[in-house]
Amino acid sequence: MAENDARARIIDGKAFAAGLVERVTAASASLKTDHGVIPGLAVVIVGEDPASQIYVRNKGERTREAGMRSDTHRLPETTTQAELLALIADLNADDGIHGILVQLPLPAGIDSTVVLDAIDPDKDVDGFHVVNAGRLAVGLPGMVPCTPLGSVMLLKDALGDLSGLNAVIVGRSNIVGKPMAQLLLAQNCTVTIAHSRSHDLPAICREADILVAAVGRPEMIKGDWIKPGATIIDVGINRVPSADPVKAAEGKTRVVGDVAFAQAAAVAGAITPVPGGVGPMTIACLLANTYVAACRANSVTPVSLDA
Numbered sequence: 001m002a003e004n005d006a007r008a009r010i011i012d013g014k015a016f017a018a019g020l021v022e023r024v025t026a027a028s029a030s031l032k033t034d035h036g037v038i039p040g041l042a043v044v045i046v047g048e049d050p051a052s053q054i055y056v057r058n059k060g061e062r063t064r065e066a067g068m069r070s071d072t073h074r075l076p077e078t079t080t081q082a083e084l085l086a087l088i089a090d091l092n093a094d095d096g097i098h099g100i101l102v103q104l105p106l107p108a109g110i111d112s113t114v115v116l117d118a119i120d121p122d123k124d125v126d127g128f129h130v131v132n133a134g135r136l137a138v139g140l141p142g143m144v145p146c147t148p149l150g151s152v153m154l155l156k157d158a159l160g161d162l163s164g165l166n167a168v169i170v171g172r173s174n175i176v177g178k179p180m181a182q183l184l185l186a187q188n189c190t191v192t193i194a195h196s197r198s199h200d201l202p203a204i205c206r207e208a209d210i211l212v213a214a215v216g217r218p219e220m221i222k223g224d225w226i227k228p229g230a231t232i233i234d235v236g237i238n239r240v241p242s243a244d245p246v247k248a249a250e251g252k253t254r255v256v257g258d259v260a261f262a263q264a265a266a267v268a269g270a271i272t273p274v275p276g277g278v279g280p281m282t283i284a285c286l287l288a289n290t291y292v293a294a295c296r297a298n299s300v301t302p303v304s305l306d307a
Helices: 013-035 050-065 081-093 112-118 130-138 146-159 177-186 201-205 245-249 261-265 279-297
Strands: 040-046 069-075 099-102 166-170 190-194 210-213 231-234 238-241 253-256
Touching: 013 050, 013 146, 013 279, 040 050, 040 081, 040 279, 050 069, 050 279, 069 081, 081 099, 081 112, 099 112, 099 279, 130 177, 146 177, 146 210, 146 231, 146 279, 166 177, 166 201, 177 190, 177 210, 190 201
Parallel strands: 040 069, 040 099, 166 190, 166 210, 210 231
Antiparallel strands: 238 253
16 A cells, blocks of 8 residues: 555654654743743763764754753763763853753774763753653653653644553663653553564554554565554664665665555554654653753743643
């Protein structure tokens, strides 16, 4: 079945993210007017990785467009771990910086775990610090990883109350799978985390009212793995050869998710596309986290950013 024949409703993450950014921008303007506080985000990049350079430039542009302070620290490939940790210590102490993001991957010789753990948990707008993972696990306020946070926003917008639904997450990473499970538990879902060692993965997926694909394997989840009417959140971003043989021979690529979209969309009730689904939500939630961090640092109650 062709994609434009699919019966599933397409969850437009790009449109939802644009609305969230508008709300964050308005909230940040009010924070400045009412309290004299401008949310500040510092992004640190080490080395010349081309993809990372693009991501960092985009984050800076979006941060400034939202009326926030945007600082980018570009460090050479030769930067030592000690030098990077010294910069993070300075940013931790800077009252005008409310969010710190270290762009991954880091060059060989720098331990990313040590670096991320050096960030003040209250400024950890990526939500990767072990303290924030613990806060999420026990239901305390903290910074939540952006991709899972955005995914749950899309689910609540698409379905409303998630209480009682069976959710299956394929993938158990600290960045997506595990925090996604915690967020869905907080929404009163019944949650299963499946992974490469799970027995009969297709059968597990067929039980899901909500299926979150975050495994990093292109189009692994097929249409016959999907429960009719299920809602699918495809977190995967995979580059594969172009579907056009001529373009593929020229080295052209296309981006696909972890779900075989056309097959799944013929069965599902709603589905996020790739691109244009979860991806745009990540930077929107980064801005939202920066706003919330600025409020908390100044003892201001954040306004609701719900749609």
